[in-house]
Amino acid sequence: MAPRAGQQRGRGPLLPGLLLVAAALSPPAAPCPFQCYCFAGPKLLLRCASGAELRQPPRDVPPDARNLTIVGANLTVLRAAAFADADGEKETVVRLPALTALRLTQNNIEVVEDGAFDGLPSLAALDLSQNPLRALGGGAFRGLPALRSLQLNQALAQGGSALLEKLDDALAPLADLRLLGLMGNALSLLPPAALRLPSLELLDARRNALTGLGTDELRALERDGDLPGPRLLLADNPLRCGCAARPLLAWLRNATERIPDARRLRCAAPRSLLNRSVLDLDEAWTRCTDGNVDGRGEEEELAGPELEASYVFFGLVLALIGLIFLMVLYLNRRGIQRWMRNLREACRDQMEGYHYRYEQDADPRRVPAPAVPASSRATSPGSGL
Template identity: 55%
Template structure:
């Protein structure tokens, strides 16, 4: 679905919620509706979902809400906090909930402690929304949150706007994976706005043309998370691509292989990892340094590795020969003696067979006399 395209009225009215728990005892829900499945009951009701559900079973593990209209998520939105206590059932946490998917829900703002009451939450998907305001403590209480998906969800285009949007919201988390694909970002988020324990940053399908050296240095100082940059219009000139080439020296093949140049026209479609300084128009006085840091093609690296392996095998073989030189010399002497004995025996038999006095022809002559 294209970004910003409004959902159909049927989808919004449906507010489809699938709660994956134990196998329910009743039959499947009829769409459009949302279902709560527990070991004893299966509820299915029609209606427009304009606010978070308040009657989620306490044993729920996975909750998915798609196509609703939830512009603002207030404190403890999924633990009944928005009810205000006396307006409905007593607010209660969901201690077993580990997966929360909120896609295509027109979410624009996350208030303080929006996900309070979800202490076990490990994966949160807010993709395909329109986030314009995220409170610094929006994810407070989510100590076990490891994966956060914000694909096509942010109303920010540059590092400054993204920093303002996520200011303080992520730094206190223990995120291992952050997905920012499809947000038309022109810059990577500053390292200071990212969780210190981040190990995977997905920035694919954005508008990144060049990468700032300070941003990459900040990521390197935080343990070099895996950085995915495929489907970005990278500009392949010396000034723009130099920091990325330095980063890719220690990157995995999965990070390097999908990267292609979008400009200039002469290099359009060329793999970034195969470029050389001479192709980027780098000044002559910097060519030597760039050649030392340039990425070697995978084929060259494979041949070098194969050569090193063969050299090690040869070295081991020579070492074995050296350590067993006395035994090898004794074996060669024994072999030479055996060959000499064999040849002498063969020579002796040959001489006997060639002697006419030892043949059978002499006996016939004496018989004629």
């Protein structure tokens, strides 16, 4: 009996482990979609990479799926209720009530219609990065009440100003959005709606075309009350320094922690401040002339410090040349003295020669008789004619 009891004690720890493995390997509640990979577990994960063959989201995704990733497909247009079933014209049947993360990168998505994500009540993270978006419905994200993270990196560069206006309308209902990724979209201005999101904690605006932040944008980043404003990533933007950088520089010095990559901010213009750190600018480099903040005004305002620096450098060069000249004179003082002595002797000999010639020319006895013309000699008396 003792060995049998020992065997039972040995099987005790093994049985839960076998049950856990069986649960991990158990199939999901619904079959995995064709050409997708399903990973069972506490959170059902689906990854679909079907290339150009997949032209719309799969319809047979298991209802208990938590994470869905579609990469490399050809989802050109995301129509209304693309991940739900439309019952009539207004009713939407939820097919994926547990889906919390949806990744749709590199799927050649060009159009996202209104209500494209309706029927996803639990979705908290949406990634549409690296898609050539050209049109975005103003109500594209209206059915995402739980959305916390939205990634639109390298997805808005081809849409132009019209797409940015629609983006403002699409972001407005996302009151609980915490993270917004807008990296690599050639943005010259930050979307105003993004700055007004009440719960936004981080706005990634790296690698865009931002030349600076105006007073209106900086004011929008400040919230009333005790709520902290969002953090902002601005590295790799062609920031224009000089007078135009005064609002941003003043805001940075009062809230450096709001821009985690502040040390990476570099000036792209004007040429005299190229690659200079924005945080290293002082009052001499940010003076404004008559409130002029355009390109020509900045060049004028930077002429003073630039010219001053040039004068200092020129003075140092002249001082160095003078020091070298004095050193050469000191090291060759004996030769210079000998050369000056020889020069003085040569000048003295030359002057004595001039003095001797002057004395000879001044003696009347040594003045030669003037020549007499031949005609005068022929007619003179006593010539015998």
